[in-house]
Amino acid sequence: MSARLVARSVTVQPDAAVSPILEDAGLELRSGEVHALVGPNGAGKSTLFGVLSGDIVPASGSVELDGRPVGAIPAKDLARQRAVLLQQNDVAFAFTVEQVVRMGRAPWARTPREDADDDLVDAALAATDMSALRHRAVRSLSGGERARVALARVLAQDVGILLLDEPTAALDLRHQEDVLRIARERADAGATVALVLHDLNAALAYGDRATLLSRGRVVATGTPAEVVTAERIGEVYGQAVDILTHPVTGIGVVVPRR
Structure with missing residues (x-):
């Protein structure tokens, strides 16, 4: 799969007196894939989306769309290549x-x-x-x-690139699954799809790749099964979990220890 949107060593720091919102973050979004961004509240997921979309200019680092700096692409041309769903x-x-x-x-x-x-x-x-x-x-x-x-x-x-920030957050179960199926179908048709998700099980079930962020840094990138491990989730979220195997699909299911 070819890379369409690539962020390299991106740092976002609105004020020099405070810690960066993102620090040295990198991400590669490929055609034909669903890429899930996961991480706790305040990890920098939405900020990274803003950088990828061209709406936030990083203090350092680069973002390219099909090899061209996002900041050099006129707004109308950008809107003909990528679509962005915001939280609000x-x-x-x-x-x-x-x-x-x-x-x-x-x-x-x-x-x-x-x-x-x-x-x-x-x-x-x-x-x-x-x-x-x-x-x-x-x-x-x-x-x-x-x-x-x-x-x-x-x-x-x-358009061929969809950046969807928490698209399932306000939805009931049926419509959550509808959104995830739409994302999967668009990727299967060749689109580049990235989702900010809080549901780790959705990332495991629908993602081709996943990136885990914590405190403005990328912790891991790879297949969802590689990224979403019990040890890593425990460290990043501060919540112990078990990852079980679904008896029908064989996909991992994250279960909090209670």
């Missing part, structure tokens, strides 16, 4: 679900790909189970429904 997706005005999802098509305005707008919006609404609510005002929806609208907007953007 507030809608200030009385937009409908469909209007918000259609905003994902903005990078393709006045291009030949604009002709696919309606089909891609419909497909994104269907994939996120929001078709029946397409005419509802987003502000009238539940938190989980709003999260699905935000994901649908990202899917409608129809």
Whole structure:
């Protein structure tokens, strides 16, 4: 698989008087893979996503998209290559679900790909189970429904790199699995997909690769089974766990010791 987004020795330190949020962090996101970023609260996962997306400029280090510095790529061109789902997706005005999802098509305005707008919006609404609510005002929806609208907007953007920051956080069990299946399907179709996850079992079940962060540093990168070990999780999270083997899938399952 070819590397599409590569961060090397990235440090983010907004204030010299405080410790870096990220320090000497590296990450490689490849086409055709789901890459899970895991780690405790405050580990620097969302900051690393911000650097990868081009929204945060690091104090040192480099980030390249297809070999080109992210900072040198015009915003419109960047939006035609990568889509970003943030943790917070507030809608200030009385937009409908469909209007918000259609905003994902903005990078393709006045291009030949604009002709696919309606089909891609419909497909994104269907994939996120929001078709029946397409005419509802987003502000009238539940938190989980709003999260699905935000994901649908990202899917409608129809690009080859998806950066999804905690996409399952506000969702019920069924819709969590829907999101993870969508991520898996996009990667299987050749996309580069990265997910910030708190659910270690989701990382084990759906990830091709995983990166564990702690206190702004990369602790380990590799296959999920290589990264998510009982010893390492105990050290990083301060919680003892056992990793059992699922009797049907054979995939590891993280169980806290209680």
